[in-house]
Amino acid sequence: MIASEPREAPVLAVLCGESRPPDMRAVESRAVVRYTDAAGLSEALSGADALFVYDFLSTAVPGAWHAADRLRWLHIASAGVDPVLFPGLRESDVVLTNSRGVFDDAIAEYVLGVVLAFAKDFARSHDLQREGRWLHRESERIAGREVLVVGTGPIGRAIARLLRAAGMRVSGAGRRERTGDPDFGVVHESARLTEVLPHADYVVAVAPLTEHTKGMFDARAFAAMKPSARFVNVGRGELVVTSDLVEALTTKTIAGAALDVFDTEPLPAESPLWTLPDVLISPHMSGDFVGWRHTLVEVFTENFRRWRAGEPLRNVVDKTLGYVPSGNQGAG
Template identity: 85%
Template structure:
């Protein structure tokens, strides 16, 4: 905060403002705005709360940010606001790390069970009033690779291990003895070891290093019986090459919650492909998640107002909060 002045906070929220902002409104001049009004709201603002975390409006309005000190985004991923001008500025960037960890982990376990127990086909047969006995798969003992070793990846690893699965990780550095993954492989070498796994879960942050990491070479390296789950970012995947791999039988199925283009276009073959589960970017959205996001922001706003270190400070070079978060004053 700047001296003893009442700070000015711009809130990018679209048509629906965030709930439960009374505590913040008591300590700041709050300007709620949609994308079209963002340049005007940013002029003279000390902080920006990007509640509409899918919006791409911030880079276009950045020139109006003449005294901004802090930007908080209501998501774990920061790619919509991590543009060159922000990287090079002194503006502190924080995210909402921790809100969606357990919900996304539960989603991943759910789709793993859906594949193993063939729930989609059971529902189709039920609707057709067809009694067809089949055998299902066990998930205990199956090998899973979680690509992304941040908090969501760790929550996912713990839950899958509790279900009896054998979980490894993939991250920036290869290592052993990790408390949640045991072995962590180097993500830059994905095709070398993808063939060892029955399930591959994409949870990496979107950076220049990870964009398009799941391409034709990656899918060709997987087991023909493997299932691919993407709950990270749509741009981690080259969608056309995923479709080709599914059609060629290079992998057995995919559960996709995020896509390169959202909403997923109506003419995408993914909608109707067998053994593909599509959900509309909702894997982490549990009842009350919007209020929880505001609670996270409000707690950080209080720290910022008091000149205390912020939580969930993003390393703008890496594109995510480091494993040992570093506080920063606003």
């Protein structure tokens, strides 16, 4: 079947999970599209010109890479690219693009939501409601509280803008220290993280996963935080040393955590994080708003049009850095 496919149209392999991406008609009219699951990826990659990793949590690409004999472009339907950024891709000439920009505002809303949930003690109110108990308490204000957003890409910036609008005082931590940033004001150097953590009431992790950021939130980082600080992770689970986080929560080194991502997903049933007090858990859904799958396909379709027309692609990832550098997200 593959041998009879017309070569005048590019061949696109699409790695799917349980369902195919929606609204692919515009692409299907201009390419030979091979939909596949992880088991069939090697066959689908043979002779393919491009790969759309719609199942962005899949780890199947490295194992099938040997079959990518004419691949020129790989697009992943997420902002994070760590599932596909392995040595074979790094060392190749294949262009890597991501779906930067789709989830920014939704994740920012999630972060504001959990900040409010902590400050207003919503979880406790819900528990008391179920028990039929009337227990008056006082809640916290969020205005004027200090937030450190670790990761200064577009998601971090959307978080900073929304929290500032709510009256919070926001700074950032990134690769380079600077002042006068339009969203963060001050950006601290991530290498000096433990020096700035003691000032934050909320610490939000949204950094990309790289060799420099993996495990950056460890026992030393948690020990540097205020005992009243809350930790929010909407970046990658591997940014955190989970055992150190559990210890910090158990010993009340920090006051609480809102966690949307984990180093093992789904979170194992035996994980103590499920039952620790003052921990909010969501199943990697902070950016998944109604219609997000259609938006992901729209982003890919526009890049596919550009690719076919020989125009610059949007969201080209620097494979050395592991993310799209500022200013290189593409035109439009």
